[in-house]
Amino acid sequence: MIHLTTTQIEHLETQVFPTYFNTCRWFAGKARPQKGFHILHILPVGDAVILIVEATYHDGAPELYQLPLAEVELEMEVPVKGVIEKTDTSQWIDAIYDAGFRHQLYTSIYGQLALSTDDGQLQATKGRGLAEADAPEVIDSRVLPVDSSNSAMLFGGKYFMKLYRKLFDQTNPEVEMVSFLTQHSDFSNIPAYAGSITWQRAGQPDVTLGMMQQAIRAEKDNWALTGDFLNDFMYGVPSGMFGINESVFEQVALLGKRTGEMHLGLFAPGAEEAFAPEKFDDFYRSFLLKRLTDLLDRRYALLIENYDKLDEPTQRLAWIFMEARELIDDFANEMLTRPLDSLRIRIHGDYHLGQVLTDKGDFIVIDFEGEPEATIAERKIKHSPLKDVAGMIRSYHYAVSAKLFESAETKGISSEKLQIVSDRWYKLMRDTYMDAYLEAFGWPHPLFKSQNEINFLLLFFLLEKAVYELGYEISYRPSWVNIPLRGIVEVIREIEKLKEPTVRISRLGMQS
Numbered sequence: 157m158i159h160l161t162t163t164q165i166e167h168l169e170t171q172v173f174p175t176y177f178n179t180c181r182w183f184a185g186k187a188r189p190q191k192g193f194h195i196l197h198i199l200p201v202g203d204a205v206i207l208i209v210e211a212t213y214h215d216g217a218p219e220l221y222q223l224p225l226a227e228v229e230l231e232m233e234v235p236v237k238g239v240i241e242k243t244d245t246s247q248w249i250d251a252i253y254d255a256g257f258r259h260q261l262y263t264s265i266y267g268q269l270a271l272s273t274d275d276g277q278l279q280a281t282k283g284r285g286l287a288e289a290d291a292p293e294v295i296d297s298r299v300l301p302v303d304s305s306n307s308a309m310l311f312g313g314k315y316f317m318k319l320y321r322k323l324f325d326q327t328n329p330e331v332e333m334v335s336f337l338t339q340h341s342d343f344s345n346i347p348a349y350a351g352s353i354t355w356q357r358a359g360q361p362d363v364t365l366g367m368m369q370q371a372i373r374a375e376k377d378n379w380a381l382t383g384d385f386l387n388d389f390m391y392g393v394p395s396g397m398f399g400i401n402e403s404v405f406e407q408v409a410l411l412g413k414r415t416g417e418m419h420l421g422l423f424a425p426g427a428e429e430a431f432a433p434e435k436f437d438d439f440y441r442s443f444l445l446k447r448l449t450d451l452l453d454r455r456y457a458l459l460i461e462n463y464d465k466l467d468e469p470t471q472r473l474a475w476i477f478m479e480a481r482e483l484i485d486d487f488a489n490e491m492l493t494r495p496l497d498s499l500r501i502r503i504h505g506d507y508h509l510g511q512v513l514t515d516k517g518d519f520i521v522i523d524f525e526g527e528p529e530a531t532i533a534e535r536k537i538k539h540s541p542l543k544d545v546a547g548m549i550r551s552y553h554y555a556v557s558a559k560l561f562e563s564a565e566t567k568g569i570s571s572e573k574l575q576i577v578s579d580r581w582y583k584l585m586r587d588t589y590m591d592a593y594l595e596a597f598g599w600p601h602p603l604f605k606s607q608n609e610i611n612f613l614l615l616f617f618l619l620e621k622a623v624y625e626l627g628y629e630i631s632y633r634p635s636w637v638n639i640p641l642r643g644i645v646e647v648i649r650e651i652e653k654l655k656e657p658t659v660r661i662s663r664l665g666m667q668s
């Protein structure tokens with residue numbers, strides 16, 4: 157096993173990590189003013205160790221990261237991004253690139269082993285998805301080229317393991333969700349839970365280090381598939397033809413059905429507290445309202461700060477949003493007073509087209525970690541499942557807006573015309589998805605007490621999601637800021653419609 161001396165620890169902390177961390181895709185603190193990196197714990201795993209590193213900043217809370225470390229020969233080929241430090245005689249690498257470390261992780265899960273650490277243990281647990289026949293001796297492994305906020309490994313071509321990089325003082329919601337759905341529900345359109353590794357210490361909350369699921373050989377994700385549908389659709393747009401293949405509706409309806417089945421699997425009256433359905437009590441209503449108003453405050457400030465960088469059409473959309481603050485606030489405040497008898501449950505939390513893989517004409521849902529901006533405690537709060545539905549509906553809106561407004565094929569078409577075509581496509585998909593979704597529950601269902609409640613909650617969550625996305629785009633994809641703004645404007649129009657007094661046309665054609 158690696159034994160780090162005090163000098164080596166200091167060297168890593170002060171000379172190596174400030175550069176190395178900033179080259180890692182999974183390090184979320186790149187844009188923050190960094191103070192330093194400190195190795196808080198060293199957890200032995202076979203010949204390697206897992207370093208628990210604290211990143212501190214001049215502003216805001218520190219973060220904890222997991223960095224597995226192995227020492228290997230200089231001759232061993234390791235991707236550049238995995239090399240932490242080279243000395244004259246050896247190299248220190250991110251241990252995910254060391255077959256011995258990966259083998260140890262798999263062996264621990266297969267055997268449900270507990271590896272001792274200074275003040276506790278690394279406890280591995282096996283899930284139903286791991287076959288007895290897949291003993292560690294017959295399983296090879298490799299790192300997957302998935303470059304995201306976590307690291308991914310494949311075992312025997314059959315099991316997908318995600319090593320969480322940013323750590324939280326709690327069980328990761330993904331482990332709770334995937335193990336619950338695999339072991340306590342009939343929903344089978346997720347990769348089955350195969351196990352996890354948790355760092356446990358007396359008197360401290362458990363910390364999830366990694367999770368394993370069955371591996372899926374997906375053709376693509378549903379964002380890419382929807383992009384294909386839209387490419388076909390776009391051919392007709394310049395010549396004024398509005399054509400959607402019947403199979404597109406079938407796929408969208410199937411996704412609605414699967415989403416409904418996922419929520420039925422998560423609707424578990426009589427389950428343990430973490431999964432038992434709850435009411436829309438006053439505490440939750442105030443939480444939702446506060447979350448939305450805080451988000452709105454932050455987004456308005458961000459928009460004002462970045463206003464001059466926006467192009468003119470986007471500025472116009474931004475204006476509509478800014479002028480509608482009072483209308484939005486009035487609508488949001490209804491969350492406190494409106495009768496709401498629908499129930500709330502654990503949900504996916506970050507549901508969009510990219511979180512659904514397509515496999516042999518069906519869908520597999522992945523990535524149950526929840527909304528990246530939310531704290532872990534917030535990610536475990538129960539919501540109406542319509543929050544997930546709103547996420548997916550927003551995603552269809554994104555897909556069509558990105559294609560129609562950003563493609564070379566539609567360059568010569570006026571934006572008014574594109575808006576009409578895009579709205580029409582989006583509304584057809586939204587209604588197809590929604591109808592198939594609700595059909596999965598039968599009517600009435602305790603999760604949806606009335607059509608009135610469905611309309612209000614869906615609009616509330618559509619607004620919340622589009623406002624969240626506005627921040628994501630300003631920070632990461634400024635050229636797409638117009639997309640969530642279009643979504644916000646669409647919600648504003650819907651709220652305005654709700655406020656209009658009902659117009660009745662009498663037999664004589666007079667309005668009353």
Ligand SMILES: Nc1ncnc2c1ncn2[C@@H]1O[C@H](COP(=O)(O)OP(=O)(O)O)[C@@H](O)[C@H]1O
Pocket residue numbers: 302304305306307308316318347369370371372373522523524525
């Ligand atoms: N069970 C699985 N089998 C095969 N590939 C998977 C599986 N789960 C996820 N992936 C792949 O890994 C990528 C990242 O997974 P995801 O859960 O979204 O992690 P992250 O939250 O780190 O982005 C996905 O986009 C998908 O391509």
Ligand SMILES: O=P(O)(O)O[C@H]1O[C@H](CO)[C@@H](O[C@H]2O[C@H](CO)[C@@H](O)[C@H](O)[C@H]2O)[C@H](O)[C@H]1O
Pocket residue numbers: 379506508509510527528547550551552554555625628
């Ligand atoms: O990285 P995650 O998948 O957890 O989610 C974040 O990134 C998403 C972008 O990939 C972002 O999703 C937004 O863009 C999607 C298209 O790229 C679109 O389908 C989604 O509807 C839209 O929200 C997501 O919001 C963010 O949390």
